[in-house]
């Protein structure tokens with residue numbers, strides 16, 4: 161029995177209890193959230209997963225995407241990335257390989273972690289069709305459903321599925337007169353190519369009930385993909401993107417009614433002044449389903465620093481109500497991320513999630529403790545509280561001060577020290 165059915169029957173499962181304890185809310189709050197579709201806990205009947213709650217009233221979660229590309233296939237490296245992401249504090253991983261032996265890579269990554277693992281079955285089905293028939297557009301609907309089931313049996317907890325990108329969306333995209341920056345969703349690009357070549361409806365949409373049967377049977381959480389997301393801030397919040405959101409909102413209702421836990425993904429590349437509207441419209445249309453925000457990147461001109469660009473967008477998204485954010489690494493738009501890129505991407509996204517939670521959930525206790533530790537020049541305490549203690553320690557020790565209480569930024573003129581010597585500001 162899936163978690164929605166358990167919640168509807170009034171039962172509180174072990175996963176609900178664990179999430180309630182981690183989040184500091186009551187188990188009944190979590191049960192009600194799952195029943196209403198406003199909270200999900202991606203589980204798998206095929207392996208133990210550390211329970212992660214995503215949704216209303218919970219802290220913002222961070223996903224790290226890893227996986228091979230067609231150019232770089234290094235299985236051991238992807239397993240190491242999974243470990244580095246977990247050590248850096250990621251809440252989930254998405255295994256998004258597009259090169260090499262898909263089954264072996266996924267099996268090894270899933271074995272290497274207790275985190276929830278997500279996937280995009282369309283990638284594997286499309287690329288296997290290229291390997292088998294010479295063209296991804298020769299993929300069949302059966303290929304897609306077979307891969308979905310196979311990935312579920314490997315212990316995948318949630319799947320980004322590009323169901324909302326149907327013929328109406330493609331028509332809307334064509335009618336609106338193109339885009340400046342195209343489309344940045346690989347799944348969206350694959351599915352549009354398939355629909356246009358075969359002159360057929362997206363099978364994930366036309367056979368949505370069958371897809372739900374598979375997801376329900378294997379207790380996979382559905383993450384409704386954002387295939388229409390814009391690849392440039394100049395195209396944000398356009399008609400094609402909103403069209404897909406409307407369809408995804410309808411599909412999210414149907415999925416929840418069928419007992420499938422569901423999240424909805426959002427864009428992409430959007431400027432700061434459109435973030436609030438995007439989050440609120442999505443939440444309103446979906447009756448507050450969990451919102452998985454991909455980025456958003458708030459400017460297009462900073463390759464090499466896109467983890468910071470995304471952190472600005474993600475912190476605002478989280479503050480306005482997004483529940484789950486996907487990290488972006490410094491390698492975004494440039495190359496497959498290295499181990500250090502993964503680590504830096506996770507830490508940066510965690511900072512963004514926390515900044516959002518300070519507003520969304522009022523989570524300010526650690527900031528209060530850090531403020532006091534800085535005032536009191538309690539360095540060990542500051543390192544304990546730091547989001548990335550190792551980096552903070554390393555920077556201070558590399559440029560050690562002559563006065564151990566201050567640091568080399570102001571040295572003899574340390575404001576905290578001067579104040580402490582003249583007035584008691586402790587509270």
Ligand code: SF4
Pocket residue numbers: 566567568569570571573574575576577
């Ligand atoms: S020296 Fe300056 S930067 Fe360093 S702790 Fe004192 S006030 Fe802060």
